Amino acid sequence: MCGVELEKMVFLRHTFLPCLRISSVVLFFCSVYCAFLYLPSHQDQSGLVLTDLGRMLGDLNAFDATFGRRQVVFFVETSNSGKVFERHVCSLEAAASLNPNVTVLLVMTQQNCQIQRENNTALVRLLDEYPNIRLASVETKQLLKNTILEEIWTTKFLHTVAPVQHLSDLVRLALLWHFGGVYMDLDVMTVRNLSLVLREANFLAADDVDHLNSCVMGFERRHPLLQTLLEVVRAEYDPKSYSTVPTAINSAVVAYFNLSIEEAIKLRKWQRVRFYNSNGFSPFKYANYMNLFYPTTIEWVERISRSSYGVHFWGSHTNHIVFKENSTAPFAQLARKFCPKTYPSLYT
Numbered sequence: 001m002c003g004v005e006l007e008k009m010v011f012l013r014h015t016f017l018p019c020l021r022i023s024s025v026v027l028f029f030c031s032v033y034c035a036f037l038y039l040p041s042h043q044d045q046s047g048l049v050l051t052d053l054g055r056m057l058g059d060l061n062a063f064d065a066t067f068g069r070r071q072v073v074f075f076v077e078t079s080n081s082g083k084v085f086e087r088h089v090c091s092l093e094a095a096a097s098l099n100p101n102v103t104v105l106l107v108m109t110q111q112n113c114q115i116q117r118e119n120n121t122a123l124v125r126l127l128d129e130y131p132n133i134r135l136a137s138v139e140t141k142q143l144l145k146n147t148i149l150e151e152i153w154t155t156k157f158l159h160t161v162a163p164v165q166h167l168s169d170l171v172r173l174a175l176l177w178h179f180g181g182v183y184m185d186l187d188v189m190t191v192r193n194l195s196l197v198l199r200e201a202n203f204l205a206a207d208d209v210d211h212l213n214s215c216v217m218g219f220e221r222r223h224p225l226l227q228t229l230l231e232v233v234r235a236e237y238d239p240k241s242y243s244t245v246p247t248a249i250n251s252a253v254v255a256y257f258n259l260s261i262e263e264a265i266k267l268r269k270w271q272r273v274r275f276y277n278s279n280g281f282s283p284f285k286y287a288n289y290m291n292l293f294y295p296t297t298i299e300w301v302e303r304i305s306r307s308s309y310g311v312h313f314w315g316s317h318t319n320h321i322v323f324k325e326n327s328t329a330p331f332a333q334l335a336r337k338f339c340p341k342t343y344p345s346l347y348t
């Protein structure tokens, strides 16, 4: 609720004591308070204010008015830690700097109106540099309400073995359902401007010759394929399986097009849906993710940034791997080049 981390927020404690009581009335007031606080955007001293997406769910004009009627790339943070991990900040920087005309919108599922500046110094630095990076929060229950995914949230999700991952899987689909746009995982570093990708309103991206990943995708709101994805996810969601949503997405595509995934990827485009092969966003396949952290040549890295739009770095497997300032590992080379402002907080 609106109070999970509020005790740490001194100014809130003094100015908005009722927030600490957990009730729907409080939620309402917190939303109003968020909206009120939002006005000067990131300038508040105590915390970074998150725009409340909840009030825009049925109101696309409000969404456009707030985020500038531009194309939006959504990123989603579901850890509820109140902190955006530095490598994820790098992904925001890369996307924002290569695509200055795109709104890079980080959506957090935590219920606080704010996150603390002192815990997010790398992010704070970026917000001052890139006006196209925006922060929002949304209450999951509200986001999923009256969508095909609502049923999962109230039933099987209660038994999930991977709450952070599964919540992220559901939230990305619901955001595209409500607003349309592009979704990217926080462990995808953009390495080329996305102008060609953004021209394809509806797309999915592979991480192998016969498998689509859900780390990057784009959809027009309420697109019929997106509806099928949601329906198949609802039918097949298995709270005990880590990759249940990506698996369901693959079977949804097979059902929708009556094509194998391998055929769809080979076709590149079918019924105005684009399929990127693994070069697009996963030049490092799952089996090879360690190569991201082994030394390599500059030429090799340059080749990647010519043939790919983004690099999925399989964060849940690689986030713990450290590297030195002048490392020649692909991840380090790419980060030095595409998130130079964040880079100093990435190496050990």
Ligand SMILES: *[C@@H]1O[C@H](CO)[C@@H](O)[C@H](O)[C@H]1NC(C)=O
Residues within 6 Å of the ligand: 100, 101
């Ligand atoms: C951004 O948009 C402006 C105005 O629409 C345009 O002049 C400019 O070329 C665009 N820049 C990029 C990098 O797309």
Ligand SMILES: *[C@@H]1O[C@H](CO)[C@@H](O)[C@H](O)[C@H]1NC(C)=O
Residues within 6 Å of the ligand: 081, 082, 083, 116, 118, 119
């Ligand atoms: C956030 O900052 C507070 C101090 O303001 C600290 O106690 C807490 O551990 C920090 N949380 C994280 C996740 O770094």
Ligand SMILES: *[C@@H]1O[C@H](CO)[C@@H](O)[C@H](O)[C@H]1NC(C)=O
Residues within 6 Å of the ligand: 192, 193, 194, 195, 196
């Ligand atoms: C984006 O990259 C393409 C090449 O992929 C290039 O032709 C185009 O000019 C670039 N656009 C911008 C706005 O930088």
Ligand SMILES: *[C@@H]1O[C@H](CO)[C@@H](O)[C@H](O)[C@H]1NC(C)=O
Residues within 6 Å of the ligand: 258
């Ligand atoms: C699906 O495609 C196969 C051929 O690959 C065809 O035999 C079958 O009739 C198709 N099914 C539908 C429902 O169109």
Ligand SMILES: *[C@@H]1O[C@H](CO)[C@@H](O)[C@H](O)[C@H]1NC(C)=O
Residues within 6 Å of the ligand: 325, 326
């Ligand atoms: C890394 O390279 C920079 C620039 O060449 C140099 O200033 C710095 O001392 C190097 N850092 C380490 C740890 O070697």
